[in-house]
Amino acid sequence: MTTTVPTTAMSTRRRWAALAVLVLAVGLLAIDGTVLYLAVPSLTRDLDATATEVLWIGDVYSLAIAGLLVTMGTVADRIGRKRLLLIGASAFGAASALAAFAPTAEVLIGARLLLGVAGATLMPSTLSLIRTIFPDARERTRAIAVWSAAAGAGAAAGPLVGGVLLEHFWWGSVFLVNLPVVLVLVGAGIVLLPESRDPAPGRLDLLSAALSFAALMPLVYGVKHAVSDGLDTTTIGALVLAVGAGVAFVRRQRSLRSRSLAPLLDIDLFRVPAFTGAVLANLIAIFALTGLLFFFSQYLQLVREFSPLVAGLAELPATLASIAVVAVVGVAVARLGRGRAIAAGLAATALGMVAIAAAEGTDHYVWLALALVPTGLGVGLAMTLTTDAVVSAVPPARAGAASAISETAYELGAALGVALLGSLVTLGYRARVVVPQDLPDDVAARVSDSLASAVAAASDRPEVVDGAREAFVGALQTSCLVAAALTLAAAVVTWRLIPSGREGR
Secondary structure, three states: OOOOOOHHHOOHHHHHHHHHHHHHHHHHHHHHHHOOHHHHHHHHHHHOOOHHHHHHHHHHHHHHHHHHHHHHHHHHHHHOHHHHHHHHHHHHHHHHHHHHOOOOHHHHHHHHHHHHHHHHHHHHHHHHHHHHHOOOHHHHHHHHHHHHHHHHHHHHHHHHHHHHHHOOOOOOHHHHOHHHHHHHHHHHHHHHOOOOOOOOOOOOOHHHHHHHHHHHHHHHHHHHHHHHHOOOHHHHHHHHHHHHHHHHHHHHHHHHHHOOOOOOOOHHHHHOHHHHHHHHHHHHHHHHHHHHHHHHHHHHHHOOOOOHHHHHHHOHHHHHHHHHHHHHHHHHHHHHOHHHHHHHHHHHHHHHHHHHHHHOOOOOHHHHHHHHHHHHHHHHHHHHHHHHHHHOOOOHHHHHHHHHHHHHHHHHHHHHHHHHHHHHHHHHHHHHOOOOOOOOHHHHHHHHHOHHHHHHHOOOOHHHHHHHHHHHHHHHHHHHHHHHHHHHHHHHHHHHHOOOOOOOO
């Protein structure tokens, strides 16, 4: 059996070179989660995708990652974190090629699902390797700050990367760009990353893995189905199945723990208020960011009529603010303490969301730019500190499973952000849009479906398109305010639950 490589023998230069590889991996996954957002108008037109299909295209990636992260975290502990990362990267490249040339919306959804499965094998290895590569607490905090900045900035930079590509190529190019990055990742990973694994991982519980996935997939499916078909028996059945599987999963984890067996997810960790608060803050922060970016990218193109490149550049303030967190996180913790610093980050995010809602109805872009700054800064600060709190709470041997909790919160937040806020935007749009009686039935159906479909189907009726834009803006503003309220509530919870001592841990 290969045991954990003694990372204390690694030179400082090699440790930070290894971190660069891990940052490349998480940056790739984060960018791929949002790079498609600017391509929604063009792929909706080319693939004739419905609003529900567009939501699945945007959401199934994060959903697959969220559903499999806990399982893959334990797999990484068993077969080796470096090995799983390299396998996942290779599979990610293959799935990217399939997505780039998808001929239909259904095939693209399937390809995005495969990308999520591959991403789930990548994600647990990044944080768990950081935990073993950087045994010194101070150095590890800095490393995690860089990792978190890459995750947050990658999500925010996705639309910019997409805009640059879409300015010159077709929508599939946002996937093909992954291939050279994957080649660099695999090559550098073979050379620079140490291998590590849990020397006594125990048995992999496949039933727990199935229950964890069964608790998430029906939940998001039920929300999306309710948007398209209402609260029917399918919706109710999906939600009941999700709740039932979730309850069964929790009971099984407690049963395994009581028998001194290794559970897939250590539910007892959630009895610690600080841990629960950190996971909640992580989930809410990315929930707000991805839920906003998914439709904000469409807003910039379809309402403000920016080109893909200009729309990507318009989101740059959030990206730069996320990166700036690396410079301010130490000062924030020193002056406020961890709990208050996380709460401040979430409060800044809420403030930014309210400002975005107000700025979406203005004529000048500068107000939007200013509103994006506190949003990006707040999300980046909250994610950095909560991730460090979760990963530092466990011994190195359980690093894969613990990091999987943090990453599951991240990806579940992304999935729910698109599913819930996206569904809220869709419902709000359909409730507000006015469809003229003289439109042909097929055109009227597309105008009622989504703004992207309305722009494509009613381009010869500017008054119809203008009305659809007004309906979309109103729906998006409501969604932003809901996200702001949830984020502010999370700030209050984390202020109370997470200690604010001056120590970093």
